[in-house]
Amino acid sequence: xxxxxxxxxxxxxxxxxxxxxxxxxxxxxxxxxxxxxxxxxxxxxxxxxxxxxxxxxxxxxxxxxxxxxxxxxxxxxxxxxxxxxxxxxxxxxxxxxxxxxxxxxxxxxxxxxxxxxxxxxxxxxxxxxxxxxxxxxxxxxxxxxxxxxxxxxxxxxxxxxxxxxxxxxxxxxxxxxxxxxxxxxxxxxxxxxxxxxxxxxxxxxxxxxxxxxxxxxxxxxxxxxxxxxxxxxxxxxxxxxxxxxxxxxxxxxxxxxxxxxxxxxxxxxxxxxxxxxxxxxxxxxxxxxxxxxxxxxxxxxxxxxxxxxxxxxxxxxxxxxxxxxxxxxxxxxxxxxxxxxxxxxxxxxxxxxxxxxxxxxxxxxxxxxxxxxxxxxx
Numbered sequence: 001x002x003x004x005x006x007x008x009x010x011x012x013x014x015x016x017x018x019x020x021x022x023x024x025x026x027x028x029x030x031x032x033x034x035x036x037x038x039x040x041x042x043x044x045x046x047x048x049x050x051x052x053x054x055x056x057x058x059x060x061x062x063x064x065x066x067x068x069x070x071x072x073x074x075x076x077x078x079x080x081x082x083x084x085x086x087x088x089x090x091x092x093x094x095x096x097x098x099x100x101x102x103x104x105x106x107x108x109x110x111x112x113x114x115x116x117x118x119x120x121x122x123x124x125x126x127x128x129x130x131x132x133x134x135x136x137x138x139x140x141x142x143x144x145x146x147x148x149x150x151x152x153x154x155x156x157x158x159x160x161x162x163x164x165x166x167x168x169x170x171x172x173x174x175x176x177x178x179x180x181x182x183x184x185x186x187x188x189x190x191x192x193x194x195x196x197x198x199x200x201x202x203x204x205x206x207x208x209x210x211x212x213x214x215x216x217x218x219x220x221x222x223x224x225x226x227x228x229x230x231x232x233x234x235x236x237x238x239x240x241x242x243x244x245x246x247x248x249x250x251x252x253x254x255x256x257x258x259x260x261x262x263x264x265x266x267x268x269x270x271x272x273x274x275x276x277x278x279x280x281x282x283x284x285x286x287x288x289x290x291x292x293x294x295x296x297x298x299x300x301x302x303x304x305x306x307x308x309x310x311x312x313x314x315x316x317x318x319x320x321x322x323x324x325x326x327x328x329x330x331x332x333x334x335x336x337x338x339x340x341x342x343x344x345x346x347x348x349x350x351x352x353x354x355x356x357x358x359x360x361x362x363x364x365x366x367x368x369x370x371x372x373x374x375x376x377x378x
Contacts, residue, residue, distance in 0.1 A: 003279070005073070013073045019050055020081035026328055032084045033181035039084060039145045044117045047083075053091045054115030056099075061111035063095070068220055069282035072227040076278075079231030079339070082331045084182045086122075088224045088342075089143035090114070093217050094121035097152040100213035101161050101201040110150070110163070120144065121163075122151045123217065124188055129156040130195050139188040141342060146173060151188065152201065158214030161201040168193050180338035182331070216285075219296035222343050223281050226303035229339035230274055233307035233314075236332035237267050240314035263317060267310045274306050294356035301349035304340035311336045 005013075023046055032040045047053060055071045057063025064070075071092050078087050095114055098107055098121075113119035122144025128137035135155070144151065153162045164171060170193040176185040202210070244260055245253055281299040284292040311333040315322040322329045340346065 003283075005279075009070060009073055012070060013077060016050065016052075016074055016077040017080065019046075020077055020083060024081055024083055026082065026331065029082050029084055029182060029331065037146065038181060038184045039147065041117075041147075043083070043085060044120075047085060048115070048117030052078075052087070053117050054095075056092060057095045057111050057115045058099075061107060062115040063111065067282070067286040068092075068223060069279065069286060071220075072224055072278060072282045075224040075227040076231035076234075079228035079335060080235040082182050082232065082335055086143040086145070086183045088221045088228065089123050090120050092224050093123040093221045094152055096220055097123060097154075097161070097201070097213065097217045098163070100216065101152075101210055102163070103202070106163060106201065119149045120147065122148045122186070123221070124151050124153045125214070125218070126153060126155055126190070129160055130162075133196070134192045134194055135162075135190045136192050137190045139190070141176060142173075142186045142188050143183060143342060144173075144186050145184050146175065146186070148173070148186075153190075154210075154214045154217075158211035161210055161214065162195050162199045163201055164190075164193065164195070164199055170194070178338070180334040182335060183338060185342075215293060218343060219293055220285060222296050222300040222349070223278070223285060225339045225342060226274075226281070226299045227278055229303050229307040229336045230271065230278060232332040232335040232339070233267075233271060233310040236311045236314045236329060236336075237264070237271070239329060239332070240264070240317040244317055260317060263313050267313050270306045271310055274303055277302060291357075294353050297344070297349045297353035297356060300344055301346045301353060304346040304349070307336045308340055 024043060032038065032043070044053070051064050052074055054061075054063030055066050055074060056068065058065045075087055075092075078085065091114070095111060098110055102110070110119060110121065114121060122142050124139035124142045126135075126137040126139045128135065135153075137155075139153070142151065148166050150166055151164045153164050155161065166173070170191040172189040172191065174187045174189070176187055178185055241264060244264070247253065249257075277295075277299050281292070281295045283289075284295050311329075315329050315333055318327055318329055321327050324330075344352065
């Protein structure tokens with residue numbers, strides 16, 4: 001298969017890199033991250049002008065109607081720039097959840113606003129289901145800021161889902177203390193909140209497809225988080241190389257030391273294969289291939305391991321200075337730490353990938369993916 005990025009996708013990635021480096025430098029990231037809100041609506045409006053929040057939203061609702069691979073390319077660049085924006089939740093998971101499970105009225109009300117950067121919607125998963133029309137539950141580590149307008153909440157095994165306004169009585173949002181300051185996480189407490197028909201997500205075809213929609217939404221979030229981690233690790237590596245080429249010890253730049261060369265070479269050798277797995281995982285998700293779910297979990301696990309090793313190595317290249325607040329390296333290190341844990345850590349993702357592959361074998365397919373209907377460049 002002739003598999004690679006199209007010319008349009010390469011241009012998309014290049015334009016995003018140029019925009020972010022010019023408009024959202026690390027100095028601006030520091031200012032936003034150290035603020036109380038940890039978010040700047042001006043950043044979101046600027047990204048909206050670039051089409052970022054509407055990347056997966058169809059043109060009928062004001063978006064670009066692109067695929068998950070395109071979203072992954074954008075996410076990679078956002079990770080490189082440590083952009084203070086929860087792209088995986090705001091621009092990927094929430095719109096996909098509404099597209100898969102929302103009624104036409106809900107889509108018309110929310111998707112254009114998300115695409116325009118006028119609304120932020122988080123996504124939460126809880127084990128409980130409503131009883132007598134009320135939900136009593138907690139949802140931890142929800143990727144959303146304190147200024148979120150609503151939350152998509154998948155309940156139980158995913159057979160029920162709701163679009164809950166952030167100002168609904170009984171809903172409390174508390175910021176979670178975390179290491180990565182570029183994106184905020186919340187703890188949501190649903191204190192017997194009342195859920196009526198207007199908040200229910202059931203689509204125009206009923207509830208039958210909701211569990212599958214929940215899984216697809218979560219898989220998409222994992223893929224773009226892996227892309228974000230790849231971008232952060234790559235930029236951290238570039239910063240380490242730049243430093244090694246100027247820092248001198250014993251009268252020589254440390255980049256000339258064999259030990260440093262080996263560290264940098266091993267980092268490149270680890271990161272490049274991850275890119276191929278990322279592209280395939282996004283392609284498989286877009287094409288609804290039978291191995292898409294297993295590959296998304298495998299990608300999340302592998303990305304967590306590889307990028308953590310990469311940013312750790314790069315921090316060591318800086319020596320003791322790499323652990324200081326003044327050195328920029330900690331931004332990429334912490335960004336990768338967030339991406340590694342949110343929506344499932346390495347161990348959980350490997351276990352999930354294994355169970356999904358075993359399920360494919362038990363279905364009689366032998367775990368083999370279906371072939372796409374035609375050759376294509378993605």
